[in-house]
Amino acid sequence: MAAKSANLYARIEPEVKEQAESILSALGIPASNAINMFYKQIILHRGLPFEVKIPSGKTLDMSVLSEKEMNAELEKGYADMKAGRTKSAKKAFADIRGDYHV
Structure with a gap:
């Protein structure tokens, strides 16, 4: 060494x-x-050991939302669910593992 x-x-x-x-x-x-x-x-x-990029979407920090804003976000999620814009938990976790290389 x-x-x-x-x-x-x-x-x-x-x-x-x-x-x-x-x-x-x-x-x-x-x-x-x-x-x-x-x-x-x-x-x-041969470069940084992680990706350096601008996130594709706005990250939501729920800890700073007011009750009204939180309810609006929950309503969006409910609307997505009713419209069939969902994915299985298995697929969601696979995507997370892929995004974070874990």
Whole structure:
């Protein structure tokens, strides 16, 4: 294994750093090791080890919806169900696994 002698300086948002380091700490992984793993994955993939793209649809954060907005979203779902715009749970989970490579 090569000696670790190169330094990396990066400016990131304090909240992002704090949240990520909290998760890494719970996993028992020092931030420097995580960064090293990330760089190794970049090398293995010859690019970023995940897709970087603009989501095709607007992600809905239900925690910020008012009761009226929540009811409107539920009505949309009910209308889709009545119109037959549904898919089986098996298909939905297969799509999720495919989207997130799990």
